[in-house]
Amino acid sequence: MRKLILQMQITVNGFVAGPNGELDWMIMARDSKSKDFMNELIDSSDCILMGRKMTEGFMSYWLKVVENPEDPQYAFARKMMDTPKVVFTKTLDKSEWPNTVLAKGELAAEVNVVKNMPGKDILVYGGAGFVSSLLQEGLIDELYLLVNPVAIGSGMTIFKERTNLKLMSTTQYESGKAVLHYKPVR
Numbered sequence: 001m002r003k004l005i006l007q008m009q010i011t012v013n014g015f016v017a018g019p020n021g022e023l024d025w026m027i028m029a030r031d032s033k034s035k036d037f038m039n040e041l042i043d044s045s046d047c048i049l050m051g052r053k054m055t056e057g058f059m060s061y062w063l064k065v066v067e068n069p070e071d072p073q074y075a076f077a078r079k080m081m082d083t084p085k086v087v088f089t090k091t092l093d094k095s096e097w098p099n100t101v102l103a104k105g106e107l108a109a110e111v112n113v114v115k116n117m118p119g120k121d122i123l124v125y126g127g128a129g130f131v132s133s134l135l136q137e138g139l140i141d142e143l144y145l146l147v148n149p150v151a152i153g154s155g156m157t158i159f160k161e162r163t164n165l166k167l168m169s170t171t172q173y174e175s176g177k178a179v180l181h182y183k184p185v186r
Contacts, residue, residue: 002115003141004049006124006131007041008158010145015155016128025150031174035076041144042079046120049111051130052089058125059097083123086114088130108137115139128156135163135184142168142183149176 009026010016017023030038050058058080065077085100088107095102103110111134114122124131124140134140135158143165165182172178 002117002119003121004111004115004124004134004139005041005045005121006134006140006143006145008124008126008131008143008145010147010158011150011152011155012147013151014157014159015152016126016131016158017156018152019154019156021127021156025148025152027148027150027175027177029175033171034173034175034177034179037171037173037179038076039079041123042076042083044121045123046083047114047122048080048083048085049114049122049124050085050087051127052087052092054125054127054130055085055087055097055100059100063098086110107133108139111137111139128158131158132160136160138184138186140184142181145180145182147178147180 008016009023011025018025062077062080065071065073066081068074071077081098083099085097086103087095087097087100088103088110090104092102092104103114124134131140164185166185168181168183170178170180
C-alpha cells in the first residue's frame with residue numbers, strides 16, 4: 001500500500017493559515033537545499049491529493065508559472081502540473097483543472113482506493129479542513145511540517161484533537177525554515 005504523505009507550511013505556534021486563510025506569513029525564499037528537498041518529495045510521489053478550496057489558488061498559481069519558461073520555478077511548476085491530482089469536493093461536478101480528477105465519495109473510502117493503487121507515494125498539500133479530516137480519520141502516514149520562523153496570533157490549525165507523533169528527522173534551512181518529519185503514533 002502506498003503512503004499518504006502530508007507536506008504543509010506551518011507557523012511555530014501551529015497555524016497553517018490566518019483566521020481568514022491568510023498566507024502572508026509564509027517565507028517564500030528558497031535556498032538550493034530546500035529546493036532539493038521539495039523536488040525529492042514530489043519526485044517520490046505520482047499523485048497529489050487536495051481539498052477543493054485549496055486547489056483553486058494552488059492551480060491558478062502554478063498555471064501562471066508554467067506559462068513562463070524563464071520563471072525560476074518553472075521546472076517545479078511543470079512537476080505540479082504533470083503530476084496527477086485528486087481533488088476532494090462535495091460541490092463540484094467536473095474538474096476545471098488539467099490532470100485532475102474529482103473524488104466526491106466518503107473520504108476514507110476514496111483515499112484508500114488511491115492508496116491501494118500501484119505506484120509511488122501520494123502527497124497531500126491541503127487545505128486546513130481537508131488535512132484535519134485526513135488526520136482525524138488516521139489516513140496520513142507521514143507528515144513533513146515546514147515550520148516558518150514566525151508566530152501569528154490566531155488562525156487555522158490542522159490538529160483538532162490530540163495527535164501523537166514520532167519525530168523522524170529535522171532539517172534546518174538558510175531561510176530560517178525547519179522541516180520536521182513525523183510519523184503518527186497509532
